[in-house]
Amino acid sequence: MTRLVVREAARPTEIRFETTDRAAIAAAFADLGALYEHWEVAGDLPADADPSVALELYGERIGRLKEVGGYQGADVVRLRPDHPDREKLRTAFLQEHTHADDEVRFFAEGTGVFYLHIDDQLIQIDGEQGDLLLVPKGVKHWFDAGTEPNFTAVRIFTAEPKWEALYTGDAIALAVEAALVA
Numbered sequence: 001m002t003r004l005v006v007r008e009a010a011r012p013t014e015i016r017f018e019t020t021d022r023a024a025i026a027a028a029f030a031d032l033g034a035l036y037e038h039w040e041v042a043g044d045l046p047a048d049a050d051p052s053v054a055l056e057l058y059g060e061r062i063g064r065l066k067e068v069g070g071y072q073g074a075d076v077v078r079l080r081p082d083h084p085d086r087e088k089l090r091t092a093f094l095q096e097h098t099h100a101d102d103e104v105r106f107f108a109e110g111t112g113v114f115y116l117h118i119d120d121q122l123i124q125i126d127g128e129q130g131d132l133l134l135v136p137k138g139v140k141h142w143f144d145a146g147t148e149p150n151f152t153a154v155r156i157f158t159a160e161p162k163w164e165a166l167y168t169g170d171a172i173a174l175a176v177e178a179a180l181v182a
């Protein structure tokens with residue numbers, strides 16, 4: 001279930017606000033200058049299909065978003081629980097960073113958690129199939145799909161895919177992970 005949890009960045013176990021109401025999540029994201037939408041799920045992708053089939057399944061919505069946001073490109077990334085490099089990838093993901101462009105993700109399948117670090121707030125969004133999330137450029141964030149990642153995500157970008165992460169060097173992502181697991 002999609003869930004928004006607003007925590008204290010310095011004490012992540014301290015919850016300020018929590019909701020699973022999609023309208024409330026959208027409103028909270030709008031207040032942050034971010035975007036949350038839930039798109040009607042077009043169905044699971046065939047297990048053996050190339051993940052890029054998601055671009056066709058959600059072509060209309062993706063096209064509309066591109067038009068509104070001025071985005072040019074889109075691709076699809078899929079990570080399965082048996083990925084041989086899943087641990088290495090998770091370590092790479094658990095680093096706070098920003099981007100020069102908006103980070104736009106649509107969960108065509110599976111789940112994953114985004115953390116946005118804005119001032120003294122830590123905004124956790126548990127995304128699920130059908131969720132569209134936009135992390136505005138410059139906003140500190142990281143992504144965690146857990147120890148058994150399972151998602152297929154459409155990535156929408158401004159021009160050329162620029163996946164350059166500008167790492168902040170803050171170890172907050174690991175600290176949060178440790179605090180929430182404890």
Ligand SMILES: [Fe+2]
Binds near residue numbers: 098142
């Ligand atoms: Fe990112």
